[in-house]
Amino acid sequence: MDEALLPYRELLDKKAFGFLATISKNGSPHVTPLWVKYDQDTGNFIVNIEENSAKDYNIRRNSRVCINVVDPDNPYHYLFVQGEVISRSLDDGSLVNHFFSTYSGGKHSEPWFSYPDPLLVVEIEPEKISGWKKELADSFRDMLVEP
Numbered sequence: 001m002d003e004a005l006l007p008y009r010e011l012l013d014k015k016a017f018g019f020l021a022t023i024s025k026n027g028s029p030h031v032t033p034l035w036v037k038y039d040q041d042t043g044n045f046i047v048n049i050e051e052n053s054a055k056d057y058n059i060r061r062n063s064r065v066c067i068n069v070v071d072p073d074n075p076y077h078y079l080f081v082q083g084e085v086i087s088r089s090l091d092d093g094s095l096v097n098h099f100f101s102t103y104s105g106g107k108h109s110e111p112w113f114s115y116p117d118p119l120l121v122v123e124i125e126p127e128k129i130s131g132w133k134k135e136l137a138d139s140f141r142d143m144l145v146e147p
Contacts, residue, residue: 002043004129008079011071011134012038015103020047021066022058030054035099036069045081045124048096049088051117059085065124069131077137082128091119 005012018036021029032055037046045067049055059065063085071077096119132140 002126002129005038005079007133008069008129008131011069011077011079014071014073016069016071018045018047019068019070020049020055021068022055023062023064024054024058025061030058035103036067037095037099039123042123043126044086045083045126046095047122047124048091048099048119049122051090051120053117056088056120059088059122067124071134071137074134074137074141076132076140077134079129079131081124081126083124083126085122086125087123088120091121093119095119095121 016036017033019031019033020036021031024030034047034049038044039046047067049059065083065085067079067081067083069079069081
């Protein structure tokens, strides 16, 4: 694991949603929630998107993206990754089923075929990593909670 990610290891192991930001044709940001996976072998982040979606069009036009991963237990604990899409390929169903199993508690056993367009596996190479570490986020949250 990249040394910069060590303070966020617990967050990456949780069922935390990511928010993928891409740049639309008119230059405005396009942000959507999605499931995200950190690949310890490559050091890259992996997401699924639908082929021919706004995200896909935006990524093909401009491969620079951001992902914000937010702790479901404390939204002040987050990881912010700026990077570049280095690959997009068709998902054979294994990644979306991995995500569905991870995020739903393993209740889905059949392939996921409900999308009108094929799903893509998108690999993002991080260039800059930042965020609020758990200890800082917890103390800030605790400060805001009334005694």
